[in-house]
Amino acid sequence: MADVGRHPNIELHAYSEVDAVSGYVGNFNVTVRKKARYVDVKECTACGDCEDVCPITAPDEFEIGLSTRKAIYQPFPQAVPSAYVLNIDECLGNNPIACGKCLEVCDKKCIDYDDKDELIHIEVGTVIVCIGMDVYDPTPLDEFGYTRHENVITSMEFERLINSGGPTQGHLIRLTDREQPKTVAFIQCVGSRDANRGNPYCSNFCCMNTVKDCLLIKDHYPDVDIKVFYMDIRAFGKGFEDLFQRSKDAGTIYIRGIPGEVEEDPETKSLKLYVENTTEGTMECHEADMVVLSIGAIPRKDSSTIQQLLTLQRSQDGFFLEAHPKLKPVDAATQGVFFAGCAESPKDIKDSVTQAGAAAARANRLMMQGKVKVEAITSTIIPDLCTSCGICVKVCPYNAISCDTKAKTPATVVEAACAGCGACSAECPFGAITMKHFTDVQIEAQIDAMLEVDAKDKVLAFACNWCSYSGGDLAGTNRFQYPPNTRLIRTMCSGRVDKRFVLRAFARGAPIVLLSGCHFADCHYINAVHWTQRRVEKLWDELEKKGIRPERLQLEWISAAEGQKFATVMRAVEELRQKVTAEEIEHTKKALAGVLEPRKPRAATKKATEQEAAAQEAA
């Protein structure tokens, strides 16, 4: 840790958050909010004089509330940066008449009650997301009595109790009587591996953490009896089985079965654990002076903030989704962004360090080349067709298009800023914007080819590259079966799907069209998916006006992690297809025949409109 503070190449911004991110691989512009700390980090020597005089006490977060700290404090002795921080909400010093004691005693005069948040701007080529995890709160699992029985604690609280730097200087005591417990029970998988209550996944480190805790207790207090209640002990890593055996040899008793109830003796405050021992097939009651709940990991509360800032995806469990589970395990789908540690999935220290090394190597590989090729999927304006209406400017999530609507000069695209969603191209009423590699003619050719034969039997689905198409891939790797008459057309973003594509499909005899994109929070193009929804809403109205059942156009949001939903949707859409009659399709084909005619040369239309307007004005 101290190496980080000392390293000449590392600029540490503690007590800071990422406020905004723009740009793309190799060229991210980041705004960092340095929160007001009210203590000058550079000047503070962590002498502690301020702390001594501070009259306010508050629960110590680092000690999980097992001890107190002052309103001005150092988070823990080895903190980096080695400097104090003032919690201004607790401090009286906002009003110097009320207090101001810490400032008085501070030799360096490095306390500033008027300190303010500061925004700094940095430019970086790569980003590594290591935001870690939160711990599961066992309150909902009321049978363990975490909120009711004082001697039931979490494994995190246990860590502080047995730590020589902790509130008890490492003496293992019960919270009720400060006596050393004679028996300690551990309950495993609290909040893990239960789809109904808590989380369905295994939190990875809790088994070995408990094995370690048992060894620590036995090292210090060989006479303490330890019982571990478990579902399975997962000791799969290098050296893990050895530790597990050592903890057994040291006398730890492992009992297969998770207690159904933990009861407190009102007088002794000791605990009774009722459990079905699934190895013996017996109902048992065990007594313990202290119960430790081995709690699992959950995604960080603020994951969605980082997710949106960097347009990342998350798996169904809420942890960040890697670009490929085997081949790109530390890459995000967003180029130039990598994951390490528990942000990606629960893991122990060794795995976090391994993954961090991998992420650093992947970032290095990109950066050392000095330059990067950006996929040539960007939009281009056809100046002759552009009427300078300015719609594209409003649509673009990246502010990559500019257009002077007053001067009537054609819009222009800053190619480096364009991320290639294609929403502008779909929204342009004049066909004046083409998307490279996803042009109108290319997509229309796919529609036509698909519907040339037996159109009535097929389901046409548009899918966005990052989410719903990937959801389809996941359905494949998981072998989730669905009806074989669906045909997908991939676009980078569902926002690219022009309403003309949908109408063309119907005009070609498609019984049903599905437009699928990402959930709003997952959109790879900030908010381009909003345009998809608005366009579909308009299309429903338009179809209805033309006597076409709007439900023949379906809309679904499917994330890259929702292989199951992808298959379910395909089955549901096929059911709807079967209800579409041949007469209906014929009627639709006639009603929409006009769509198949090539777009009128807009330059001519534009001139005609202008002439018309001029003529009207003259009249």
Added chain:
Amino acid sequence: MAEETKFKCLRCMSEFRLPYRHGVTEERTCPNCSSNSVRRVKEDKK
């Protein structure tokens, strides 16, 4: 601010009420079949 208004699911055809704010595009899900093909029913046009 958000008033409730009537929506119809274009998959299962059930009707239900959801919060709606004019001009705000939100992700909507049918409470009956979980489809996202949720269309606002314009009540004022009755």
Added chain:
Amino acid sequence: MAEVDGGNGPLRVGVFVCQCGLNIAGTVDCDSVAKFSEGLDDVVVVYNNKYTCSEPGQLEIRKAIEENDLNRVVIASCSPRMHEPTFRAALEAAGLNPYLLEMANLREHCSWVHIGEKDAATGKAKDLVKMAVARARRLEAQEEMVVPITQKAMVVGGGIAGIQAALDLADAGYKVYLIEKEPSIGGIMAQIDKTYPTMDCSI
């Protein structure tokens, strides 16, 4: 290497049907798909490989492009999210612009999700190839923009993973901005007493 072909001139499409061992061929009749592909517009040559992504498979693509003067390539195999970069590189190696490639997803979107429905899956596979050829015929060469990379990195979060990533990159000579929400780095690791498997302290 020869100058990159921008794909102009009369259309000459090559189709490569991949069996992916039995991953595709177990459900899709690849011979039938290959035969069908021969009849599609502007298709001049069709290959039916066991593994198109393998070294011999890629060599065959290069050879086929050179021998048949192909200017559009359709590969009917797995998801483009899997192997598009691989095959784009193969085109480039043969002197063809990588954007003149189109893939048909016969594995994730067909054989793996229609197991036991050989006829229907084969029919779908033909459609997917037909759509891919239709699109490929209209593909245009694209030039990728080369942008400079800022040789600095940001690490968000200063727990054990963030600390390690920041140190590795900093040691490699890059400027690293380490952003930590709390007043100190260390994260959850710092709160843990001893850590397994070494049983030493965490900080």
